[in-house]
Amino acid sequence: MHNLCLLIRSIAATLAIWCLLVPCAEAVDPGSCCQSLAASLGSKVAFPDSPAYSSSLASYWSAQEQTTYPACVLSASSAQDVSTALKILVPRACKFAARGGGHGALAGLANIQDGVTIDLRGLDFIKPFAENQLVSVGSGLRIGAIYAALHPLNIAISGGRSYDVGVSGSTLGNGWGWLSNEAGFCCDNVVEYEVVLANGAIVTASQRNNANLWKALKGGGNNFGIVTNFVLRTVPMTRIWTADVVYTLTESQIPRLLGAAADFTSREEPDPKETLLFTFSYTPTVGNMYYVQCISFSMTVVNDPDALSELHRVYNTSIASVSGVYGIGWTLSFQPLTRLMTDASAARGGNVLGIGQPPEEGLHEVQLTAAFPDAADYDRVSRAADQLLADCTAAVKLLGADWPWVEMNHASHIQDPISTYGEENKAFLVDTAAEYDPDAVFQKLMPGGYKLKGGHASR
Structure with a gap:
């Protein structure tokens, strides 16, 4: 017993000295x-x-x-x-x-x-080169600024849909947009990253140099370093036709809409230049919302008309749980995930997303976006969103239409997208992090985001 006490005292003294030499995070x-x-x-x-x-x-x-x-x-x-x-x-x-x-x-x-x-917003450079086939962009930019700069050159990047989305976060998660059928996700089109590692070293990662880091950053989030520069492939553009169509539909018309979306996604000869995003939204009349609380989640389902219909039913039922929230925007969106996208990803070196090969009928990534002005309603809306996710998940599992992948950029605070990448991809990410961040700085000192071991992001 005496020896045990001495051992405990020795360990305590050692820890005290260590905390003096290397400050403990809590202190x-x-x-x-x-x-x-x-x-x-x-x-x-x-x-x-x-x-x-x-x-x-x-x-x-x-x-x-x-x-x-x-x-x-x-x-x-x-x-x-x-x-x-x-x-x-x-x-x-x-x-x-x-x-x-x-x-x-x-x-x-x-x-x-x-x-x-x-x-990082001061890193805002946009430099096309290699006869405009590549563009070097700073990691503090938003996608819209890149589109605007490249438009006069008749080129674009395969980036996110919203102009307000940052190139850094969206690309490190995947980078899904209007051109993903043709060119894959934005992460698939990164030919080189400039990365600052935990020890302050500035390195480049490409298919030839630091290849494991290059691949890990193609969907692995902020677990490896701070990216300061992305070199991206460009996509030739001549003219883009888009349309936002808003319908007020009766319940009897919903099956026709869902059937059309399912048919679009499952076409035998899809056009890589066409894409679709369709959304159901409940929004009561409200004035401007200057401070917007936002909650989201993501799930993936097989492109089955019955599954889409069931998701709409569950969503419709959920409206009652938030209808009393002032200024609520309660939106469920569907975007096709096709073999065109995964084939384009593979052709560009692959990524770590672990989507797998979609079935012939295709998949849909389904996401909730809840926006509202009053922080006092956050817990109520968050509980409703968590319940809707649980109900949607249960509904598609009953139909055998569930697919395991969760898209990082719209995942909720209770989801762990990296765990849905598959055991092989996650093991690769963990090994790569151990190689480039052996002290796990980006797991411990940079807590935001979806972590390799902790899983969930902050709320």
Whole structure:
């Protein structure tokens, strides 16, 4: 017993000494982390109540991120700034976040309470080269800025649909848009990344150099480093025809709409230049919503008209649970996931998403988006969204139309998209993280996002 007590005392003393030498994460003073940053990076570090700090918070898309308050914000304008920051923050065990476009729905995805937020919006360059077949873009850009810059050159990238979406977060998750049938996801078209690793090293990752890191970043999220530059393949464009059609349908007309969507997705000879997104939305009359709370989830189902119909029924039933929420937008969207997309992905080197080969009839990625202005309603809407996800999942399983893949960019706080990538892909991601981030810095000190071992993102 005496020896056991001595051993315990020895371990306690060792831990105490370790915490003095390498500050324990729980004991780190965020203020000291920020002061250390400011000593090296000067006015690029903004503190609360400063215009730069307020501007950074106000630029986030969701109110959850706008009301997450870091101890300071670093406005990085180069990969070297990011490198310097990590060389300061990591040895001190300072917690941090990295934000590109800031379009995430969940608090903590690209911001951090009482930590250091590395704001990448200063990385905003767009440089076409190789006879406009490639374009180098900074990781702080939003997709719309890239589209606008490339349009006069008659080229585009296979990026997200919304102009407000950041190139960084969307591409590291997948990057699904109007051109995915023709060119695959945005992540499939990254030929090179510039990445700042946990130790501050700035490396390039491509099919030839750091190939494991290159592939891991094609859907693996923020688990490996901070990407500061994407080199993307471009897609030749001449003219794009789009149409937003809004219908007020009776219940008797819904089967016809769902049948048409199923037929579109299962065509024997699909046109790679055509795509579809259809949405059911409940929105009561309301004025402008300046601060928008947002909740989402994602699931994948086999393109079965009965399954689509059942999902619509479950969604319709769920409206009663949120109809009393002021200003609610309760939206269920369907987008076809076809063999054209997975074939295009494979032709460009593959990714780690683990979608598999869709059946001949195709798949649909189904996502909920709930937007509302009052934070007081968050718990109520969140419970309704969780219940709708459970009910939708149960309904398609009964019909044998379930598919395991969860799309990261619209996953909910209770989902673990990386676990749906398959055992082989997840093992590859874990091994690659161990190679490039052996101290698990991006698992421990950068808590936002979907982690390799923790699973769920912040709420």
